[in-house]
Amino acid sequence: MGEETLVAMPLAPHRHQAQLPALPHLAAPPSEPDVTGTGQREEDPADVPRTEALSGVTTVVDARAGGREDVYGARKMLQGVVLRPPPHLPQPEAPPGLTRALSAPASDGFVEEEGEQRPVERSASANSAAAVVDVASIGRFFRDRRDVFSSAITRRISSLKEASAPPAAMHTYGVQEIHLPNVKVTVRLKDAIEADAEEDATHGAGDDGHSFSGSHIKGRVSFFSRSGCRDCAAVRAFFRQSGLSYVEINLDVFPERQAELASRAGASARVPQIFLNEKLLGGLVVLNSLRNSGDFERRVRDLAGRRCPDAAPRVPVYGFDEARKVEDRDDAMVSIVRVLRHRLPIQDRFVRVKLVKNCFSGAEMVDGIVNHLECSRKKAVEIGKELARKHFIHHVFRENDFEDGSQNLYRFLEHDPAIPRYYNVIRGSTNDGEPKPAAAVGERMTKIMVAILEAYASDDRRHLDYSRIAASEEFRRYANLVQDLQRVDMSALAAEERLPFFLNLHNAMAIHAVVRVGPPGAVDRRSFFSDFQYVVGGHPYSLATIKNGILRSNRRQPYTIAKPFGSSDKRLELVQGKVNPLVHFGLCDATRSSPIVRFFSTQGVEPELRHTAREFFLNGGVEIDLESRTVHLTRIVKWYSADFGQDRDILKLTLNYLDPTKAGLLTHLLNDGGAITISYLDYDWSLNI
Secondary structure (H helix, E strand, O other): OOOOOOOOOOOOOOOOOOOOOOOOOOOOOOOOOOOOOOOOOOOOHHHOOEEEEEOOEEEEEOOOOOOOOOHHHHHHHHOOOOOOOOOOOOOOOOOOOEOEEEOOOOOOOOEEEOOEEEOOEEEOOOOOOOOOEOHHHHHHHHHHHHHHHHHHHHHHHHHHHHHHOOOHHHOOOOEEEEEEOOEEEEEEOHHHHHHHHHHHHHHOOOOOOOOOOHHHOOOOEEEEEOOOOHHHHHHHHHHHHHOOOOEEEEOOOOHHHHHHHHHHHOOOOOOOEEEEOOEEEEOHHHHHHHHHHOHHHHHHHHHHOOOOOOOOOOOOOOOOOHHHHHHOOEOOOHHHHHHHHHHOOOEEEEEOOEEEEEEEEHHHHHHHHHHHHOOOHHHHHHHHHHHHHOOOEEEOOOOOOOOOOOOOEEEEHHHOOOHHHEOOOHHHOOOOEOOOOHHHHHHHHHHHHHHHHHHHEOOOOOOEOHHHHHHOHHHHHHHHHHHHHHHOOHHHOOHHHHHHHHHHHHHHHHHHHHHHHOOOOOOOOHHHHHHOEEEEOOEEEEHHHHHHHHHOOOOOOOOOOOOOOOOOOHHHHHOOOOOOHHHHHOOOOOEOOOOOOOOOOOOOHHHHHHHHHHHHHHHHHEEEEOOOOEEEEOHHHHHOHHHHOOHHHHHHHHHOOOOHHHHHHHHHHHHOOOOOEEEEOOOOOOEOO
16 A cells, blocks of 8 residues: 555444445556655645444545545545444554554544543554654564563473472482372383483492392392291392392292202202392302402393393292192092082071071981991991091081981081181182191291291381282282191190190281281270181181180180180190290280290290290380389280289299399399389280381
8 A cells, every 4th residue: 555554443343233335346546646746645634534423333434525435535535544443342552662643633623432522542654744653662572572472481391391300309210100099000111211220230339339229120130048047038138238129939938949949050059049030140158259249239230231031030920839739639538528518408407595507417417428328327427427537527516526316416617607707718618638737737837927027027027018918929828828727637736836836826827817807906806816717627716715725724815704715625635734924925916015926946946935035025025113113014914914923923034034234123123122013014006017
């Protein structure tokens, strides 16, 4: 449009919309003569347009043409005119940097708007003498807006990076976390793992010379061990101190791996035997030599960048031992038992004003055996006694082994109503294999539990990681093993072997109880001490039954009236003839105030009990206040005072297991003839984790 500029604002919407006639398309108008001589046409006052409000829409009326529809003249009159919205709507404002000028007034000079008069404003055109266009301000405005917009984007991106990156102190480089309801998913990026592995290979050991990022090592460090091995404990302690991840293959837990060790290290090789991937490193002597020379760190750094090949010793996985599969075989009587389970009329019956569930009479069983084997009744009775001796069946009141007659009621072991409380009976199915010697089962159980403690307990055995124990392969092997206790012959267990057998059984059951039913509560501890039971030799045993019935010679439990075993209970044959008060320091009930968890050997149980008592008293079991002449003892002594004797007997017993300082203080109190007060410490029932 040459030097002239048309500035127009969009029409604001209104409920009344005028229909404007469409302008026809015409050719360019002829040029007008220049009468000023300046290259610009002199502005005629009649050319100044005026605005009129027509039905809410601002239109332009050409005063000079007298309303003639001259498109060219209308276009010229529209030049420089601002089309404004109706007065009742918000009015537009000029962009920053442009000056505002008053339009030439109409005949009256003002436009009436909502009852008040004001000059009509418009944006000045570029060729207007009154207009001052600040081009520099316009450019500066757009540059400032661009800079502000760029800065805002930069700050937003930086904030997103800072929000997604974890704090440096958390050492979680390359980890992304996804939070869902009750679920937390952690994804470790492959690039981050490789970067960490490269960093570990570059830096190697830490400040102490024995620190590794074992979780980032691609290879595998593994070693073969046995329970209770001192050299194995030294290797294990070194790996833990170094922070090096390792796989331990305990041959007492996984006996089928013995042949693998022999093939890899030789038939005469003794544990521990350490492997870096598939390569044999050696035992403790070799490890110490490599540590002193610094060669062990170099080998581990080389291991960090290589993935473990299939030829390396494999990680123990779930399953029964291969050797166990060969040893296990069904009992010789199981074929008869399977027939009787289907043929006998097993039902609920009333006897002695009691409802006895899932039982059958002795006469019915004899008839079933006679019909199945076609033998004499006397022979059938002998077979029934053999089934009772092997604990396939038992008397409903456990009063006799087996007798013929309709008044004697019996049931199969798996039909016992208390079977849900027998936690060594898995899914209600009893073990029909040939009974194993109780001593052999107890020895293997002890080795597995020692392996569990070595792997998942602190060095002082005061803290156990029960969650890892529950998920471990060692614990699954233990759960499989204790099924063999269901039908062992406890009468064949030697008298000197009963004390360590039941001590170890109690401590193993305590760990199992924490895993299955939870820790003992501060108020109601029945589910832990009484309801959690094993079937051992056909009879149920709880933690309370073992402690008070077997180890305390059938003495009453604190705050109870009845003894654990009645006069006709078959378990009385296994009770200890004389109570040894030191057994209380060898029993762990999974609490912080109880003695530490420990397992005893068959040959040295007595000296081991004395050691546990000394260890217990050295670690806070007794405190002596010489000024007030008060001896603070564990509350265990108060609960089982019948086992420890009178107050002075208790102090004399305690004196044998104190350190020299406390022993001297207690000796002084005992010899000066004054009164001594015994106070009992609070018992902490929280879990030993």
